[in-house]
Amino acid sequence: xxxxxxxxxxxxxxxxxxxxxxxxxxxxxxxxxxxxxxxxxxxxxxxxxxxxxxxxxxxxxxxxxxxxxxxxxxxxxxxxxxxxxxxxxxxxxxxxxxxxxxxxxxxxxxxxxxxxxxxxxxxxxxxxxxxxxxxxxxxxxxxxxxxxxxxxxxxxxxxxxxxxxxxxxxxxxxxxxxxxxxxxxxxxxxxxxxxxxxxxxxxxxxxxxxxxxxxxxxxxxxxxxxxxxxxxxxxxxxxxxxxxxxxxxxxxxxxxxxxxxxxxxxxxxxxxxxxxxxxxxxxx
Amino acid sequence: xxxxxxxxxxxxxxxxxxxxxxxxxxxxxxxxxxxxxxxxxxxxxxxxxxxxxxxxxxxxxxxxxxxxxxxxxxxxxxxxxxxxxxxxxxxxxxxxxxxxxxxxxxxxxxxxxxxxxxxxxxxxxxxxxxxxxxxxxxxxxxxxxxxxxxxxxxxxxxxxxxxxxxxxxxxxxxxxxxxxxxxxxxxxxxxxxxxxxxxxxxxxxxxxxxxxxxxxxxxxxxxxxxxxxxxxxxxxxxxxxxxxxxxxxxxxxxxxxxxxxxxxxxxxxxxxxxxxxxxxxxxxxxxxxxxxxxxxxxxxxxxxxxxxxxxxxxxxxxxxxxxxxxxxxxxxxxxxxxxxxxxxxxxx
Numbered sequence: 239x240x241x242x243x244x245x246x247x248x249x250x251x252x253x254x255x256x257x258x259x260x261x262x263x264x265x266x267x268x269x270x271x272x273x274x275x276x277x278x279x280x281x282x283x284x285x286x287x288x289x290x291x292x293x294x295x296x297x298x299x300x301x302x303x304x305x306x307x308x309x310x311x312x313x314x315x316x317x318x319x320x321x322x323x324x325x326x327x328x329x330x331x332x333x334x335x336x337x338x339x340x341x342x343x344x345x346x347x348x349x350x351x352x353x354x355x356x357x358x359x360x361x362x363x364x365x366x367x368x369x370x371x372x373x374x375x376x377x378x379x380x381x382x383x384x385x386x387x388x389x390x391x392x393x394x395x396x397x398x399x400x401x402x403x404x405x406x407x408x409x410x411x412x413x414x415x416x417x418x419x420x421x422x423x424x425x426x427x428x429x430x431x432x433x434x435x436x437x438x439x440x441x442x443x444x445x446x447x448x449x450x451x452x453x454x455x456x457x458x459x460x461x462x463x464x465x466x467x468x469x470x471x472x473x474x475x476x477x478x479x480x481x482x483x484x485x486x487x488x489x490x491x492x493x494x495x496x497x498x499x500x501x502x503x504x505x506x507x508x509x510x511x512x513x514x515x516x517x518x519x520x521x522x
Numbered sequence: 523x524x525x526x527x528x529x530x531x532x533x534x535x536x537x538x539x540x541x542x543x544x545x546x547x548x549x550x551x552x553x554x555x556x557x558x559x560x561x562x563x564x565x566x567x568x569x570x571x572x573x574x575x576x577x578x579x580x581x582x583x584x585x586x587x588x589x590x591x592x593x594x595x596x597x598x599x600x601x602x603x604x605x606x607x608x609x610x611x612x613x614x615x616x617x618x619x620x621x622x623x624x625x626x627x628x629x630x631x632x633x634x635x636x637x638x639x640x641x642x643x644x645x646x647x648x649x650x651x652x653x654x655x656x657x658x659x660x661x662x663x664x665x666x667x668x669x670x671x672x673x674x675x676x677x678x679x680x681x682x683x684x685x686x687x688x689x690x691x692x693x694x695x696x697x698x699x700x701x702x703x704x705x706x707x708x709x710x711x712x713x714x715x716x717x718x719x720x721x722x723x724x725x726x727x728x729x730x731x732x733x734x735x736x737x738x739x740x741x742x743x744x745x746x747x748x749x750x751x752x753x754x755x756x757x758x759x760x761x762x763x764x765x766x767x768x769x770x771x772x773x774x775x776x777x778x779x780x781x782x783x784x785x786x787x788x789x790x791x792x793x794x795x796x797x798x799x800x801x802x803x804x805x806x807x808x809x810x811x812x813x814x815x816x817x818x819x820x821x822x823x824x825x826x827x828x829x830x831x832x833x834x835x836x837x838x839x840x841x842x843x844x845x846x847x848x849x850x851x852x853x854x855x856x857x858x859x860x861x862x863x864x865x866x867x868x869x870x
Contacts, residue, residue, distance in 0.1 A: 298865075298866050356740070359740060359744065360744070363744040363745075363746060364744070364745065364746055365744055365745050366744070383684075385730070385746065386729075386730045386731075464733035464734070464737070465733070465737055465740075467733075468730050468731050468732060468733055468737070469688075469689075469690040469731040469732060469733040470728075470730075470731045470868070472865055476733065477865070480690075480692065480861055480865070481858075482597075483593065483594050483597045483692070484593065484691070484692040484857070484858065484861050485857065485858030485859075485861055485862065486597060486858065487858060
């Protein structure tokens with residue numbers, strides 16, 4: 239931290255341009271948002287905590303916050319269950335197939351999330367692929383209600399955010415020394431034991447990174463939540479949008495945004511903590 | 523892989539070059555362009571396919587659309603006061619009141635608009651000419667429902683369980699439906715309890731609530747719902763695309779509001795904007811928009827009513843004038859509270 243460049247200036251000064259950019263376009267707008275959260279809807283000269291009291295004192299709004307955080311948790315879990323095997327597969331493939339797998343994983347990110355979500359509407363709808371197939375086979379008589387349910391939202395969120403989970407795990411696993419797996423086998427561990435005692439702990443940093451990315455993306459996924467959930471499943475993004483543009487209540491929307499941001503940061507902090515403690519267990 | 527042959531100086535020079543190119547005044551490079559607002563759904567199609575080419579032929583300028591609901595346009599103009607992102611705003615009756623109160627639009631320069639006086643007297647508003655009327659009724663799928671529904675109570679019919687649709691209250695359709703439901707159940711603009719009681723009774727039948735008009739149209743296209751409140755123009759456009767949907771006017775009467783164009787305060791190209799609005803008032807353009815699939819109700823006195831409008835809504839302009847309006851002055855301020863109440867009482 240106290241290093242110096244060749245000219246003798248302190249090293250940290252090199253970060254000033256980017257730091258200035260960061261402050262101007264990231265910190266300053268956040269500060270303005272926080273300032274707005276202390277006003278009331280009608281007058282903007284006195285500071286008050288009324289908006290926070292309004293949000294935190296109401297069971298309905300707290301319920302929405304909790305539902306959103308819980309939705310993120312469930313979607314991240316499903317994403318992990320499907321994403322980890324995909325990343326693990328990359329270890330077993332030759333370099334050419336690895337590149338192909340990487341391409342297939344990145345491909346969805348190249349299309350807009352709106353397009354992908356609409357594609358899911360076609361798949362999950364009453365006349366959609368899933369229901370038509372199940373009815374044709376004869377497993378069900380009337381189409382299943384998959385759209386506009388929380389299950390549907392979790393499924394679509396997990397698929398849409400899958401690349402964000404797979405890539406960090408893949409990157410971490412590929413850096414692991416291959417000899418470790420051979421060593422484990424030579425010491426008598428079967429495939430499952432190697433997976434549980436060796437592969438999983440070593441990939442934990444990647445898993446934690448993937449979970450953080452996916453969690454943040456899932457709870458703020460306005461498009462997917464509203465298109466698949468409809469207006470009946472209300473989560474924080476839709477609620478903030480309704481208050482900001484529908485009811486024109488900027489202070490309340492700002493207060494909600496701040497509370498939401500703090501809640502998500504707290505979850506991310508917990509996930510980070512989990513990553514750090516488990517790292518100690520591997521090498522300790 | 524070879525080491526890339528770029529040093530810091532080259533990188534900085536390239537970055538500077540890109541920045542300079544971005545800062546070039548684009549006016550030098552592009553032809554004249556007007557930025558206008560339009561509604562989502564069938565409106566932006568009608569405007570881009572019919573009005574924009576008509577305008578281009580008249581002035582040679584091209585049109586860029588900003589697709590936003592009326593309420594969002596008011597928010598956007600209020601937020602960007604002094605530097606509006608578009609020059610022509612399109613509002614429904616309630617937003618005109620808001621916009622005038624907040625000083626977002628200017629009085630329409632009638633002198634510069636030759637077609638203005640061709641409008642019927644009730645559509646000649648000093649803040650902006652009315653370009654059409656929007657009427658709501660009960661949309662239904664004729665393939666699944668053989669007899670057209672006759673009243674709003676039909677939505678409560680148990681045989682439609684899980685097949686009724688609703689739209690969120692951020693659109694005009696949602697609010698107008700709520701007000702009308704309130705009225706037929708005995709409520710007034712000061713008391714919305716009857717409407718919410720009726721909505722609660724309707725809940726078991728409701729299959730889906732679309733979060734916005736785009737999602738709502740998808741519900742019809744995917745045949746997720748069979749019966750729901752809907753807008754005359756949207757029904758016609760979906761019909762034009764082959765989606766099975768028809769509009770039935772309930773026996774209690776149709777409800778409607780007017781839509782108008784406005785010149786935004788601080789517009790960057792006010793003369794072009796007035797020409798754009800004036801183009802939309804011309805008889806030949808309104809006749810073109812009246813055709814299938816847009817079926818936009820004309821406001822120019824020289825344009826006769828034809829087609830689906832005469833079949834569903836009224837044979838003459840006098841009939842259309844009888845369509846019930848909503849008391850927006852009283853309803854508008856309650857909008858935020860209504861949305862909040864809707865969320866609390868209707869969402870799961």
